[in-house]
Amino acid sequence: MMVKVRAVGKEREEMKRMADIFRGRIIDVTEKSYTIELTGDQTKNDAFLEAIDRGSILETVRTGASGIGRGERILRV
Template sequence: HYTEREMMLIKVRAVGKERDEMKRMTDIFRGRIIDVTEKTYTIELTGDAAKLDAFIEAVDRAAILETVRTGSSGIGRGERILRV
C-alpha cells in the first residue's frame, strides 16, 4: 500500500456573497486560502485526484479563473518501499 497526493492551486472569483461561499467550500475540503484580493481568492488544496476533481465540481465553474495541478506523487506506507 502507498500514500498518494496531488496539489492544486485554484484562483476563483470571490466578490460579495461568493466570498463566504468560497471560504466555506475551502474549509469543507480542508484547503487553505493563500492569496486574497478584492475580487479573488487563490486556494491551495491537497489530496487524491478524486478530491480535487470534487472541489472543481462543487464550485461554480464560472467562478474558476485559473487552475494548476502538480499531478500525483506517492510513497510507500510504513516499512514498505514504493518501487517504480
C-alpha cells in the same frame, strides 16, 4: 492543486466555506479573488471543482504526486 476563484460579495463567504469543507487553504486574497491550495488525490480535487460554480474559476494549476524528505532524510525514488 491551486485554484484562483472569483470572490466578490456573497461569493466570498461561499468560497471560504467550500475551501474549509475540502480542507483547502486560502493562500492569497484580493478584493475580487481567492487563491485556494488543495492537497489530496485526484478524486478529491475533482470533487472540489465540481462543487463550486464553474464560472467562478479563473485559473487552475495541478501537478502529479510529489514529495521531499523531512529534515536530514533524502527521498529517493
